[in-house]
Amino acid sequence: MSSRFRASLLFLGAAALTLAACEREEHHSRSKPIGETVPAGSSPQTIYPGGSVPPALDARAKLFNNNANAISMGQTLYQQMNCVGCHSHGGGGMGPPLMDDQWRYGGRIDQIATTIAEGRPNGMPAWRGKLTEDQIWDLAAYVRSMSGLPSKDAVSSRSESMSGPTPQTLTAKPQPTNSDAAPQ
Amino acid sequence: MTDVRADAFDAAPARQSERERVEAENRQLAEERKKIARDGPKLKGEKLAARLDLAWRRPRGIIGWLATVDHKEIGRRYIITALGFFVLGGIMALLMRLQLAQPDSNLIGAERYNQLFTMHGSTMMFLFAVPVMEGVAVYIIPLMLGTRSTAFPRLNAFSYYMYLFGGLMLWGAFVLNIAPDVGWFAYTPLSGPQFSPGKRADVWAQMITFTEVAALAAAVVLTSTILKCRAPGMTLARMPLFAWAMLVVAVMIIFSMPSVALCSGMLISDRLVGTNFYNAAEHGDALLWQHLFWFFGHPEVYIIFLPATGFVSVMVETFCRRPVFGHAVVVLALISTGILAFGLWVHHMFATGLPRVGYSFYTAASMSVSIPTGLQIFCWLATIWDGRPRFQVPMLYVVGFIVTFVIGGLTGVMVAAVPLDLQLHDTYFVVAHFHYVLIGGAVFPLLGIFTYWFPKITGRMMNDTVGKVSFWLVFVGFHLTFFPMHLSGLLGMPRRVYTYPAGLGLEVPNLLSTLGTFILAAAVVLFVVNGLISLYRGVIAGPNPWGAASLEWATSSPPPVYNFEHIPVVESDTPLWDVEGELPVVTGLRVDEKEILLTTVVAAAPDLREPVPAASLWPLIGAMAVGIVFVASIFSPWALVFGLVPCGIAFAAWFWPKELKRNPEPVIS
Amino acid sequence: MTRRATAILPLLLGACSYQHYQSAFGNAAVEDSQFLILFTIFLVVCVVMYVLVMGFMLLGFLRSRGAAEANVVETGRHHHSHPLMRTALIGWTALIGVGLAALAIASFFTDRSMAKAATGEKLSITLTANQWWWDVQYNSSDASKTLRTANELHLPVGVPVRITLASNDVIHSFWVPSLAGKQDLIPGRESDITIVPKRTGIFRGQCAEFCGAQHAHMALVVNVDSYPDFIKWWDHQLQPAAAPTNPVTLAGYEYVTTGPCGACHNIGGTPASGTVAPDLTHLASRRSIAAGTLPMSEGNLYGWVEDPQSLKPGVKMPTIGLEPGQLHAVVAYLETLK
Secondary structure, three states, X not given: OOHHHHHHHHHHHHHHHHHOHHHHHOOOOOOOOOOOOOOXXXXXXXXXXXXXXXXXXXXXXXXXXXXXXXXXXHHHHHHHOOOHHHHOOOOOOOOOOOOOOOOOOOXXXXXXXXXXXXOEOOOEOOOEOOEOHHHHHHHHHHHHHHOOOOOHHHOOOOOOOOOOOOXXXXXXXXXXXXXXXXXX | OOOOOHHHHHHOOOOHHHHHHHHHHXXXXXXXXXXXXXXXXXXXXXXXXXXXXXXXXXXXXXXXXHHOOOHHHHHHHHHHHHHXXXXXXXXXXXXXXXXXXXXXXXXXXXXXXXXXXXXXXXHHHHHHHHHHHHHHHHHHHHHHHOOOOOOOHHHHHHHHHHHHHHHHHHHHHHHOOOOOOOOOOOOOOOOOOOOOOOOHHHHHHHHHHHHHHHHHHHHHHHHHHHHHOOOOOOOHHHOOHHHHHHHHHHHHHHHHHHHHHHHHHHHHHHHHHOOOOOOHHHOOOHHHHHHHHHHHHHHHHHHHHHHHHHHHHHHHHHHOOOOOXXXXXXXXXXXXXXXXXXXXXXXXXXXXXXXXXXXXXHHHHHHHOHHHHHHHHHHHHHHHHHOOXXXXXXXXXXXXXXXXXXHHHHHHHHHHOHHHHHHHOOEHHHHHHHHHHHHHHHHHHHHHHHHHHHHXXXXXXXXXXXXXXXXHHHHHHHHHXXXXXXXXXXXXXXXXXXXXXXXXXXXXXXXXXXXXXXXXXXXXXXXXXXXXXXXXXXOEOOOOOOOOOOHHHHOOOOOOOOOOOOEEOOOOOOHHHHOOOOOOEEOOOEXXXXXXXXXXXXXXXXXXXXXXXXXXXXXXXXXXXXXXXXXXXXXXXXXXXXOHHHHHHHHHHHHOOOOOOOOOOOOOO | OHHHHHHHHHHHOXXXXXXXXXXXXXXXXHXXXXXXXXXXXXXXXXHHHHHHHHHHHHHHHHHHHHOOOOOOOOOOOOOOOOOOHHHHHHHHHHHHHHHHXXXXXXXXXXXXXXXXXXXXXXXXEEEEEEOOEEEEEEEOOOHHHOEEEEOEEEEEOOOOEEEEEEEOOOOEEEEOOXXXXXXXXXXXXXXXXXXXXXXXXXXXXXXXXXXXXXXXXXXXXXXXXXXXXXHHHHHHHHOOOOOOOOHHHHHHHHHHHHOHHHHHOEOOOOOOEOOOOOOOOOHHHOOEEOOOXXXXXXXXXXXXXXXXXXXXXXXXXXXXXXXXXXXXXXXXXXXXXX
């Protein structure tokens, strides 16, 4: 992308982003829980045998995908629930890194939420029943932001703790590398 | 200067007497053209007025309206825009008070309420209080100093547009539901990237940048005008007290605004690109914000208050029919207040746990800043004592000011003491204090000065009876609203709470405050209606309806676009009272081009003739370019880089050196 | 004498009918008494100054009404002031200067006496503020006696207590007006405040620095007890949570310890050991729920556990969406946590 193209996109983007404010800034009423992420025991939705079309993105994704409040809450929960213990600040350790573009079980927000709720083999605990569904989706939104996937105006640049990774507002958005061609 | 009829003459042979007649007419034409380049004994009266009007008026139509550099037009725009924001901020306050009228109320939720008080505070402080003072100054100072224009008129226009765009951005954000909700002083880390997700705090921080650039530009304009553009003979000692107040204020703006620009810039940087200025975990400091903000914030309130003291001096002089007692004392008080104001800021941080010994210095400084103000008050009261006061509406506001502001000043002395402040800080007691000094100390004189200068600006008087009713409504409404807040603060009500529990004794004071707010709202509406109706039906005012002494009353109401037919010469500090008949004037300024007379800084001896720029769209275009850069930089740091292009183009065009393609001046015989 | 003077103050201000449990007139600790004395001094001096200014102004107006001719000429520079006006100016300046100096000295002495009262503390508490609750830890040289609780303080009367203040997120401010002035809790810094309560009673404090959406609902209750009562309270709080005794409370216990509650809250002696939310070990012994948002009662507990977001919108505790049976069980269990 040439710099001039980026510049004109920038100015158009500024206008568009202002108008899209509602989505980014909304505090969705948490009085109504959003319902189950996935029914218990479902399989990961990352394998589409026979070249079939990946399932449509969950309707709840748009409440969380580019929502600054959800991503911020997810950032708080990430600290509080000690995700840092295995994934550190996205760089990985015992658990796989979350800030890269490799998604074993899919990088869409509903797939990440399923991962958190269900747990995964080799050590990812199941948080169903330990966190509410809203909290799981908040975490999923934050995990996506570590790879630079949401729009930049919805993420906060850093947390108020020791600096680790590149500020999220400057994290580049990677090209997807797995076969998951579903809309991010 | 060729004789245009030479050909005609040659072509047709004529009789001797006719040729002579034509020759004589040509000679007369050439003579007149030689003489009418500058004003003087040979060009005066209506012909002079017509020539000046031709030279000074801006192009007609929308382009001319946008391109104006006339300080009167810019000043009017500032005042009207600031009053618009005042009404918007007042509506915020009304909504807040509706929510607080009853305990445990759910009229307005927590998040919306937080946006309301942030918008109220930010609008009143950044979009109303300072700009309205600047606007009044920009309008009246050249008239008061006896000149035709401010210095740097295009910078003046640029300043207005930056202010307008900043205000529109903030209120546009409110309409689009991205209003800031961090309070008008946006303490970190609450306003930092983790605890204020989204773009609300960025909008707030960029609004600061807009208004700070606008204020700095206006301060530069005012300083240069006051120091260099005075009428000959108006030495610093003879300069009106309002001009002194604005000089001190302009210098204060220049020294204090960069601090808030710096801290808000650092906040944007933290939020946009992850710097750690305010991040304690990375050796930043949350208190850095408070120091930098209050280093600006405290002088800011004096920037709002000192012009109001200038207003009071003006009104006291006119309505007591004698010069203010102790002119030199008042000037020194203004200067020392301006200097001392920079040494007080830590009194906003008494609860933060800094060393107590250091706090004692700030207690002493905060108390001593009330001494110059106390001296000013004495001088005004001595003027009343030795004068012959007339109770017209502006004087009512002066009395209201003294009654109200002194209470605010005294509660200020209370909160200057650390042990008292530790109880009273961040409670409604402080809210009461600062509204007493800001409304009592700045808005009352402002309303009085609007009534006073309304005839000069519009040519008509405001209605007297309605004015008196407005005053009493404002006075009663104000005290009913804010006096009970002293009590609710002492009874334990903190600031910025969207509700409070029943049973703490807070119900009665809050209800009284809400009732008072409605009376205040009615008063403001009445005042505005008075202004609007008087615009069309007010009594026509002559040049000097109040019988005042300063130079702005020496020209018609409203003033012509060129302010004065001749630049007056001043021999005392009350020129219109000390001269029988007409004022002495200087002549010799060009009438075919815009030109003002610059004088020396102290003695105001004539120094230079300075050309004044013509109307230009580049200030507007420059402000739009800068505005787009600022707004885009809320979303991406690249805006600052790519934005250099349009800004560079706009400013290059604005500052492009012009060959002086002026008409060569004819030699005066 | 000063005590009577400070007692008159609230009467004068019409506030005498209130209990003053969250008011600077509470006069329940040494620090607040010092405040009231200093405030009275300031008030008297300020009222005197105000009366002088108003008197000067009023006399100025009355004088010119009555005067046959004032010392002024409307035009011309030959205006005269009263010959003593200059002396009056100097006198006025001197009066203001002396007045302010006296007030500053009084303030300095009060400051010093507050600092003196802050020495020799016998009790140490660490208060950590979070968005929108208070984490309280009673420190002790004996590690087994360190007590962690939330949103409520118990203090022994007459014993100086030093509260160390820290914050986990944004700037808050600890303020119990009946006892003392406020101190900010700033992330990255530690400060402290010392309080010497003078009489027993129940007092309420509130966060006094804007800290986000629910700043208005971040209060804490301070019980000042006699020393023996205080020790009894402390010892009781050190006990682990009561074990469930009937099927309903057992079901509640199961849910709380294995469900979402335990991920954030700690209940001593149970598997619920979260550290990021208020300690619930002796929840039912407290006077309020959710940092002073609601008084403690069964109905309020139901409401809070069911839907915290509608009572305190934006709070970090999520609305879980419990079924009625689960809700009964959980509340029944929580009520046993005395």
